[in-house]
Amino acid sequence: MTETAKNRFRLKSFGLHGFILLVTLTVLAGSGFAGDKEAEHANDHHTAHWTYEGDNGPGHWGELSPAFVICKTGRHQSPVDIKESKKADKEIAYKVDYKASPLKIINNGHTIQVNYAPGSTIAINGKTYQLIQFHFHHPSEHTFTGKDYPMELHLVHKNDKGELAVVGVFMSEGKENAAIKTIWDNLPDKVNVEKSVPSVNIDASELLPEMDSLFIYSGSLTTPPCSEDVSWNIVRSHIEVSKAQIDKFTSVVGKNARPVQPLNDRQLQESKKTVTAP
Numbered sequence: 001m002t003e004t005a006k007n008r009f010r011l012k013s014f015g016l017h018g019f020i021l022l023v024t025l026t027v028l029a030g031s032g033f034a035g036d037k038e039a040e041h042a043n044d045h046h047t048a049h050w051t052y053e054g055d056n057g058p059g060h061w062g063e064l065s066p067a068f069v070i071c072k073t074g075r076h077q078s079p080v081d082i083k084e085s086k087k088a089d090k091e092i093a094y095k096v097d098y099k100a101s102p103l104k105i106i107n108n109g110h111t112i113q114v115n116y117a118p119g120s121t122i123a124i125n126g127k128t129y130q131l132i133q134f135h136f137h138h139p140s141e142h143t144f145t146g147k148d149y150p151m152e153l154h155l156v157h158k159n160d161k162g163e164l165a166v167v168g169v170f171m172s173e174g175k176e177n178a179a180i181k182t183i184w185d186n187l188p189d190k191v192n193v194e195k196s197v198p199s200v201n202i203d204a205s206e207l208l209p210e211m212d213s214l215f216i217y218s219g220s221l222t223t224p225p226c227s228e229d230v231s232w233n234i235v236r237s238h239i240e241v242s243k244a245q246i247d248k249f250t251s252v253v254g255k256n257a258r259p260v261q262p263l264n265d266r267q268l269q270e271s272k273k274t275v276t277a278p
């Protein structure tokens with residue numbers, strides 16, 4: 001990152017200060033784990049303002065608020081380095097049933113997020129989760145045998161019990177991506193204000209590579225409050241985006257990747273079989 005970019009990033013970070021309540025509530029509400037009490041508690045601490053570098057960066061998240069302590073003490077944190085691993089003993093079946101959604105985008109100061117209309121699902125071994133939103137990281141948060149990709153897509157799903165399943169897709173530099181173009185062409189001007197573009201539809205299935213093989217592990221949110229028991233599903237295949245598309249994201253958001261975390265007692269498993277809906 002250049003010095004200018006760093007300064008811009010800092011300025012942007014300070015600009016976020018006024019939005020901290022909103023960001024905290026959004027993150028907590030979105031996590032499906034934290035209740036109102038926890039959100040209020042986090043709000044008591046003005047230090048709950050977090051960033052991707054400097055004094056409020058990933059190495060300090062756990063100290064910024066009691067609500068974020070799991071970022072430091074958790075043993076099942078994300079992201080992790082993806083390595084070749086044992087194939088699952090039992091078949092793991094994925095059934096993706098995504099429908100197009102009217103475009104709703106928010107720049108929450110940490111990423112560009114597309115909020116998805118109800119009715120799109122993924123079933124993992126018969127357990128069904130709704131797609132609620134997807135968003136992006138630069139560079140990738142997960143690494144593959146030690147190497148990162150320019151970007152990573154996270155499709156966040158939630159089931160009726162509030163349990164989260166995230167599908168992670170690596171994004172490499174290559175051809176322009178039409179679905180990403182639709183999103184980038186409609187980026188909001190303001191931070192933390194959702195922009196609705198009802199005339200434009202987005203279909204998340206166009207952002208999926210071939211779901212031939214996925215790496216599975218139990219991890220966490222990669223942003224504070226770093227809540228655990230998130231089912232992670234990282235697709236082995238990747239999608240392409242152009243250099244201009246990567247640069248566009250970088251100019252708006254900057255770097256937003258938490259470093260990889262230790263696996264500890266966890267094991268990655270590679271799925272044996274996947275099924276996509278017709």
Ligand SMILES: [Zn+2]
Nearest residue numbers: 135137154222
């Ligand atoms: Zn993410």
